[in-house]
Amino acid sequence: MTMTVTGERTWPSAAEWTGRIFSEGWRYPEGGTLGVIEPATGEPLAEVGRASPADVARAGARAARAGSAWAAATVSERVDVLSRADRALREHSEAVREWIVRESGGVPTKGDYEIAAGLGQLQHAIGLASLPPGEVLTPQAPGGTSLAWRVPLGVVGVIAPWNAPLLFAMRALAPALVLGNAALLKPDPLTPVSGGVLVARLFQEAGLPDGVLHVLPGGAETGRAVVADRHVAMVSFTGSTEAGREVARVAGEGLKRVSLELGGKNSIVVLADADVEAAAAAGAVSSFGYQGQACVAAGRHVVHADVVEAYTEALVRQAKALPIGDPRDDGVVIGPVISERQAARIERIVDESVVGGARVLTGGTREGLFYPPTVLDRVDRTMPVFTEEIFGPVAPVIPFHGEDQAVEIANDTAYGLTAAVHSRSLPRATAFAQRLRTGMIHINDVSAKDAANAPFGGMGLSGNASRIGGTSSLEQFTQWRWMTAPGSL
Structure with missing residues (x-):
């Protein structure tokens, strides 16, 4: 099943990703395939790979290995990748818009909004990378050194919803990646192309090193495997309060950081x-x-x-x-x-x-x-x-x-x-x-x-008081390291 768009007919090439997941390149998963239906017509729109728990485990291990080198990359190298992803999204905006329209049922202006917001997330993340990485603290002993700075968490799991699939993927991925983390992205099974395939292709064109990002479409079983994976240090989840409770429970068993952006009344x-x-x-x-x-x-x-x-x-x-x-x-x-x-x-x-x-x-x-x-x-x-x-x-x-x-x-x-x-x-x-x-x-x-520059999140059952956006993303996607020395460094 393939899609015929009125704009860029060759991007992304369906022959490359149909029936596949993105995990160190496009490959066929153990979990089979997942069909995508166009809500407006009820017609088949695409077919993507469905990641099994075994696929997730393999991706987690590879992300951990690749993430070490990515964390060691210079800030300018990581910023360059996000800048190229920004350019790729602009270049392919017509095709991205049509995918969002057909897969999510939103009108073209909704697609334009998601693209603009996604670009905003990339640009703000680039700005985050220029902020001071830490603090010089007052040493306990005269002549000593006391420093604290932020380091990446490692592998971040991102579970994104169907209602703004591109935006919500970028909202977590952009800051997580620029701050030195690797990522496992699980898009919603209703929008695995605009929330997953397109994201993978954008970062692939941007030159993100192999293994740093894995895109793993699937349902609840896939999401549970992402949250539980031993290599995942933190989970960013956007979705229903009911599903958020389950994410929190599974993440809690591993003592993982979790950011929950849930429902509202x-x-x-x-x-x-x-x-x-x-x-x-x-x-x-x-x-x-x-x-x-x-x-x-x-x-x-x-x-x-x-x-x-x-x-x-x-x-x-x-x-x-x-x-x-x-x-x-x-x-x-x-x-x-x-x-x-x-x-x-x-x-x-x-x-x-x-x-x-x-x-x-x-x-x-x-x-x-x-x-x-x-x-x-x-x-x-x-x-x-x-x-x-x-x-x-x-x-x-x-x-x-x-x-x-x-x-x-x-x-x-x-x-x-x-x-x-x-x-x-x-x-x-x-x-x-x-x-x-x-x-x-x-x-x-x-x-x-x-x-992108605002701390987005809620109180009560709308979340766990976490925030993504603005400088809040620093707290979400890094952790502090403290170092002392008896003399000056």
Whole structure:
């Protein structure tokens, strides 16, 4: 099975990687193959290799060997590789965009966003390499030397999700590699090309030494093997809270460092003095962008009673104006959700809430994998649309009367990833935002934001308080070494 793209028809050459994994070159794995289906059409799109636990064990051992030489490379050598990967991604952006569109069901602008964000991760990682590697400490004895500096962890396991496969792979790989680590990347089985094959080809073109990066597509068994592998010192996982618990358990048995970026039940809070039209536009993007399939999507619209009617009308108007269809078609804004399993989950959450008394103002009925932008009101705090992470284009609207009540509603969740607050008064919005229990807060903006230079992560069930991005990546992908000497070095 191969893909025909409208742009670069020869990149990446399917003959090179079909049915294979990337582990010191492209080779056939013991685990067989994994088929990739295009969500918009249901047609076969590609076939990649499926890594078995034995394949993972072999990759881990090879990564450990290659990683020693990579860690010993100069900073400029590692930076040069990332710079060439940056150029390769720019050169192949048309083909990369089409893979993201066809494999993940996102519209072309979603592909453009991932490419731009991936480039941002590479560029920021290059900047990380120029930061001071350590500290000169005050020695305990006069005339002595005391130094502390950061060293690579060794082999890092990266488990990336399907909803932003290129971005989330680069978000961990770029800093991990430039700081001297080797890596095992397990892309999601729904997006193993845009989250795995393309990443391998970019770094291959960039001249990353053989064995430093291994790309190992597969399901839960493959992921478990990556986490448990004795050569893996640290695991960076992005995905569901349920799967994150299992990753933490397996990593904990090996006393490994683990970074968990998990789910969210995020609120957009609209205060009484907000610009209603602007807030509704931000709300629509936050709930409906990429079919709501993002951990940072807005799962609650918490709106002051004085403006809830106007806000809801504007949000419904926004939802009805969004064309649905094959993301390759001109003008389409809402593509398919990723799978039948995900579509059925969204349908259950909405249907059960409607049975409980919620009212559908627009949307609410799917056709195959196409679920329309949906707005609900008359939502109470016992309904699935209030309590569960939906991961679909659904906007539940909940009114409030006072700011204390709004804080209570927004914080009524075990998650704590992100939030947005809308008000014409910046001091008021900022004061309100400080009361929310989230790792990220955005004023008069969307809930779904990401930046390479920012510490991305959440509280509660949204993660284990780890952060990736900005200088936080130094803490995640290195460890301290302390050295003393009786005299000056």
